[in-house]
Amino acid sequence: MNPPKLADQLLKFFCSPHHLEEIQGDLQEEFAYQVKRIGERRARWRYWWDVLGFVLSFASKRMSKENSTTHRTNPIMFRNHFKIAWRNLTKDRQFTALNLVGLSTGLACTLLIYLWVKDELRMDKYNEKDEQLFQVMANHFHEDDVNTINHTPGLLADALAAEMPEVEHAVTVVPASWFSSKGIISVGETRLKAGGQFVGKDYFNVFTCPFLQGDKNSIFSDNNTVALSEELAIKLFGTTKDVLGKAVKWDHEEFSGTYRVGGVFANSPANSTEPFDILFNFNVFVVKRPGMESWGNSDPSTFLIVRKGTDLDRFNAKIRNYLQSKDKKQTAQLFTIQYSDKYLHGQFENGKQAGGRITYVKLFSIIAVFILLIACINFMNLSTAKASGRIKEVGIKKVVGALRSSLVFQYLGESLLMAFLSLVVAIFLLILLLPQFNFITGKNIRLEFDGTMLLSIVGITVLTGLIAGSYPALYLSGFNPTAVLKGKLKTSVGELLVRKGLVVFQFTVSILFIVSVLVVYRQIDYIQTKNLGYNRENIIHFEIPLEMDSVKLKSAEGFLAEIKTIPGVVNASSYYHNLTGDHGAISGFQWPGKPRGKDIEFSNLEVGYNFIETLGMELKDGRGFSNNPGSYNEIIFNEAAIKSMGLKDPIGKIVKFWDRERQIVGVVKNFNFESLYETVKPCFFQVYPVMPNIMVKMQGGTEQQTIARIQKVFEAHHQGLVFDYQFLDENYQTLYAAERRIGVLSRYFAGLTILISCLGLFGLAAFTAQRRQKEIGIRKVVGATVGNVALMLSMDFLKLLLIALVIAFPVIGWALNQWLHNFAYHVDLELGVFIIAGLSIIVITLLTVGYQAVKAALMNPVKSLRSE
Amino acid sequence: MKRSYLGEFEEIVLLTVAVMEGGAYGVAITHEISEQTGRSVRLNQVHAALERLEDKGMLKSEMGEPTAERGGRRKRLFTVTAYGRRTLQEIQEVRVSFWARLLNPFKPATSL
Known part of the structure; x- marks a missing residue:
């Protein structure tokens, strides 16, 4: 029957040794007495209680103690450790500097990466219902490949909300990034570029978007009401108050017109991957693009709030063939992924999520650990090497009664001191480097000290100090004092x-x-x-306002014709969408000899006259568009498309899609119109006289003069608009x-x-x-x-x-x-x-x-x- | 009269040590006090008081023999020094003189 050991240890740690014996004796005697009186279990509690009483009373009077002790927690020893540590640091300046530079650079790198990783992990997590917020994705099956896209039919959201009990809310969204460029919003003389997002009426039940002014649902009352971001409202009107009901002019593709402000919402948070400045009713999109009413057209994105506790595997199985139940011709299979998950896990292989940016997050986390490890190893190596100089110190300390544990304590303390000195330097470095780091990473990371941040920084530093100090501490304290003082240490x-x-x-x-x-x-x-299969050198592109009325079209055609006459311009054309980004895709094609049940999704490139010539694409077969009104009936495919259709001798064949009939006039060699992560997909070209994105190929060497001339023509044709061009490469x-x-x-x-x-x-x-x-x-x-x-x-x-x-x-x-x-x-x-x-x-x-x-x-x- | 003053608890501890005549050590003192006064006393309080009294020179101590029930550890036995005895006496005299001057000495209540 023994008193609790742990309590004894605690007492030993705090009690000065010359009192330990009598106190322990008293405690044990009392324990034996209490066991008889009240039983062992309660006696043990009492023992703890008594020990705690002693420990607390030691703690409160330690400072006034006159007797010196060899105890770790004694302030005199603390002072001594600190003094020795400081003297050691200042004795060998080169060594200290090496350590300090190494450790602080290591720490600064690790902290930078920590900030970056933290920022990456926060992306798109700002929605209140993040856990339930899912995006519908579509798998399109090709010959030997599955293509996963985030575009779904515009009809999908409402249909899912109505038919699936698992779906609480569903919304159709056309994000601002869907368009190849931003629109221009103007009030009076103020003209600004802004990103417009089109949203269905359940949007605010799905995404978190607080309104500062106006009613959230006002933009769904009619097609002419929009909501502005706080930032945009302030830029346009100088205030967010009293802007409700005011008129704004919007210039963007076919959605140009005058709208009424119905609300002001808080700016898109910094951790949003698809920021927007202005919200439109999705009906506006549908009115201008009636194709949205068909199940065969996949342009918008669909987001769902799934009921809590839904079995996602079962739900995914349920919606897999949902499109087919609506339209037999559809072949794409649907599935859902968590919206905030898409940022880091945005790559798909064979229709399944297969990593993405998470690879880089992991990679950099590993790099951070390695950098810190290397810095620690430096510190360890240098300290053990230096230890030979401190062998006598250790020997003397041990002879006068230092315990091994107190030596370990001392050396760990020294390395912690070094680590914290480095932290101070590292934080200075961090503040210096952060702007440059933000520039490289394209982020806006700021050093904000909140609880977790402080805890992590101190945690990382303590860990560094402990790892770096562990080997010297254990190694130095293990010296045999006699051998050391005799000078026999090997x-x-x-x-x-x-x-x-x-x-x-x-x-x-x-x-x-x-x-x-x-x-x-x-x-x-x-x-x-x-x-890439096309020539992207010396090509600039810019946007012109274009509406589908014949007068404006004629003037756009005139503008394009005039540009072609500018000296230095080789060729000019136009296109819709973005050559290096998103385009719509169309399925439901009919072609001669099409097998039953087979369907292919083709990327739809809507281009202006001379597009193929301007980009210098090579034709494998046939000819280019005739570039006159007759070419309305012509279509050109790429090699991949012809191959997946299995067409032999394609020139002159007729294909059908929607209600259109088109004759194949040419086949272009495969070119990379998307990222090189992916192989070339089937695509086709439709040609129109002119499209809103103008593309001009110039002679090399005199680009600047040519651009200046183009600008003059542009300004003459489009008064008040800014000539804003970009190079294709x-x-x-x-x-x-x-x-x-x-x-x-x-x-x-x-x-x-x-x-x-x-x-x-x-x-x-x-x-x-x-x-x-x-x-x-x-x-x-x-x-x-x-x-x-x-x-x-x-x-x-x-x-x-x-x-x-x-x-x-x-x-x-x-x-x-x-x-x-x-x-x-x-x-x-x-x-x-x-x-x-x-x-x-x-x-x-x-x-x-x-x-x-x-x-x-x-x-x-x-x-x-x-x-x- | 220049001497250290004693707190009430210190005085009781000092008296207890005097009463126990050479057999006074931590646990024993604690038990004695709680039996005689009926208040609950903690071991560490007694130890602290003993240490203070020793610092003031009213107690002296020496280590006794180890016993089995203490796990083979020795006890510290306290005795009152001459200075301690004088202090106790002075306290007592001061009190007696005050009691003597009390005109209506308190009597135990006999009835209500």
Whole structure:
């Protein structure tokens, strides 16, 4: 029958040793007495209660204690630890600086990545019903491929809401990003670009969009009422008050007209992937595009609020063939995914979710951990190496009675102190770097200290301090005092192995980073210079207001004709939608010899006259459009489309879609109209005289003068409009913005990793040289040259480097192969990359280590041998 | 008369130590006080009081023999010093003189 052990431990920790015996004795006697009186269980409680009483009374009077104790929690010892730590830091400035720079850069990187990851994870999570908010996706099946798109028929939302009990609310949305460009909103003289979103009447039950002014449902009262964002309202009217009922003019494709302001809503939150400035009633869209009333036309997106507790697998199974129940000709299968999940898991393979940006989030989290680890390893290596200088200190401390635990406590404390010093520096670095980081990542991350943020920062720092300090703390405290004071301490094989192991690990990570950066860069370069099947050089495009009335069309045609006469202009055309982004798709085609039950979804490229010629697309068969009113009946497919239809000798054949009949006049060679992640899909061209996006091909060399001339013509034709043009190849580059950002970021982070590793190496090499001073002296006396000695010192590190190379190459080769296979078109991994990476790390190492080695080798042996 | 003043609890502890004549140590004192006064006393309070009294020089202590019921640990035995005895006496004298000057000494109530 013993008193509770844990309570005893607690007492031991707090009680000063010269009182411990009597107090423990008293407690135990009391315990025995109480066991007899009230039974063991209650006696144990009482014991705890008594111990707590003692502990609290010690805590309150510790400060006034005169007797010194060897206790960890004694303020005098604290002061002493702190003093010794500080003296050690200031004694060897170079060492401290190396540590501080290494740790703080590491911490700053980790914190940056932490902020970025946190921001990524927050994307699209602003909706109150986030858990229940789902988007309907459609799988379209092709010959040997499944194409997953987020466009669904405009009729779907209402039908699902009416027929599916699992669906609480459903809404049709045409997001602002659906259009190739923004619209122009004007009040009086003020003209602004704005993104317009068309929403169905259940929108506010599905998405969170608080209104500051007006009634949420006002925009559904008629087709002429719109709601503005707070920002837009302030820009237009200078205030959000009294704007209800005012008129605004909207210029955008066929939706141009005058609308009445019915409300003002809070700006789209920063973590929204589809921000918008102005809300329209979806009916406006339907009125202008009657095709929306058919099940065969998939343009808008459909969002659902699914009832809580719905079995999603069952629901997905239920809606899989829903389209077929509405229209037998449809072949697409529906399924739902959580809306906020789409941002990070937005890629689909064979109709299933297959990663996406989450890969980068994971990748960068791993990089952060590695950078921190490398910084910690530096710290560990340098501290253990330095430990030899503090062996006597440890010996003396142990002789005068320091416990091992209090030494561990002291050294952990020192590394924590270092970690927090680095944190201060890191936060300064962070503040300096954040604007640049935001620029690269295209985000708007701010350093906001909230509870979780502070907790994480302190957590990361404490963890860093503990990891970095653990090895020195455990290692230093384990010295045998007699051996230490006699000066007989030998470095054990184990210690050397650990240190070498850590260096190998650092090298390995650095090599991984270098190779990855090289390959990622080559891939991005490859994508941006790949022949896409059309020529995108020297092409600018801009938008003109276009309405489908014949007078305006004629004037647009006149405008286009005039542009063609400008010197320096090679050709000009127009198109609808966006060449590098979204387009609608059409199914339900009829063609000669079409097998029963087969259907293909074709991307629909609606273009103006001369489009194929302007882009320099090559024809495989037939001819281009005749570019006159007769070409209304002509259609051109791409190779992929002809192949999937299985048409032989396609020229002259008639195809039908909707109620139209078209004759195939040509087949263009496959070209990449979407991202290179994907293979070329079937598509077709329909031609119209003129479309709202004008595209002008110019002669190389004189683009600036030509653009100035185009601007003059533009302004003459469209008074008051801003000439806002873009180069086509720039659009193309934005397609790969994510990859470019990853490329730039990984380059920076790889550079930093290498820098941090080099700092560590530098310190370690200095230390080795110092330790082997006498050996070097003797070698020189017996005739070694500076070169011999320098080589000898460098070889130690080169051996480790070679081991790291052997480990790193297979790993990174495998990982990069996986990444490259994400692209339908990609570079091959070449031996050259590995050779470059290997050579560069060898050179960097030689430079770092070599400096110290040569410095040591140049020392006068008389000096190093004389002093004892 | 210059001496440290005693708190009420300290005075009781000091008296108890005097009463126990050499057998006074933490647990025993605690039990004695709670038996005699009927109040619940915690071990750490007694220890703190003993330590204060020792600091003031009214108690002295030495380590006794280890016993089995204490898990083989020794007890600290307290005795009152001459200064402690004088202090107790002075307190008593002051009180007696006040009681003597009480004109209507309190009598136990006999009836209501």
